[in-house]
Amino acid sequence: MWVVPTYANPDGSVVTEDVARALVSVPAAAPDFRILWDNAYALHHLTDDEVRSADAISLAAEAGHPDRVILYASTSKITFAGAGVAFLASSSANVGWYKKHLSAQSIGPDKVNQLRHALFFGDADGVRAHMRKHRDIIAPKFDAVTSILAERLGGTGVASWTEPKGGYFVSLEVVPGTASRVVELAQAAGIALTPAGAPFPYGKDPEDKVLRLAPTLPPIEEVRVAMDGVATCVLLAAAEAAAQ
């Protein structure tokens, strides 16, 4: 089972302590049932409420399933995508098993890159300080998205959206059956959106109603113009659906 415990894609949800405890305790038919605890957004806060997800490894050990959880994370979205440092944590049995396989894959880690990261950050507080600089860049873009959506779509009854406390996405729900039409209309207006259905298995949203908005990359002015355009597309697609 794959779990993104902090600020999960696309709606920014966080696994609570109770849910984590239930997941690590539930009896499983397969003796090798594993949970891949993908904490990719552990430090990617957008507000002062810096949410911390549960310590699944300790909870699993307490629940008598010490090998159930394999936790990992990386600095792909902290330093450089594809040139970061990755982390894996689990029971000593699992880490031993993993290291045996790793030794056949690679002669050793990229120690120069590890040193670069150690020198750049200094310590854990250095990582947190760096993430606050990322927040200074991206939080205003998220504010632009949610305030334009509120201005243009609030009270219309045709859309709702998340206001995430972290992560990379705002999840926008439109009238069922219109998400792919919104993407099409936006594309015709020169606005590139993530394909409808992207957050679902096989890219298939059974209700065709979820759009994942990713505002981190474009400059804030472009985010504003694009969101205004998207709001118009949402209204137009809703009107088309109502007219059918």
Ligand SMILES: Cc1ncc(COP(=O)(O)O)c(C=O)c1O
């Ligand atoms: C939830 C999640 N897990 C894993 C990754 C990939 O991490 P890495 O680049 O370290 O393989 C991403 C995207 O970068 C992600 O969003």
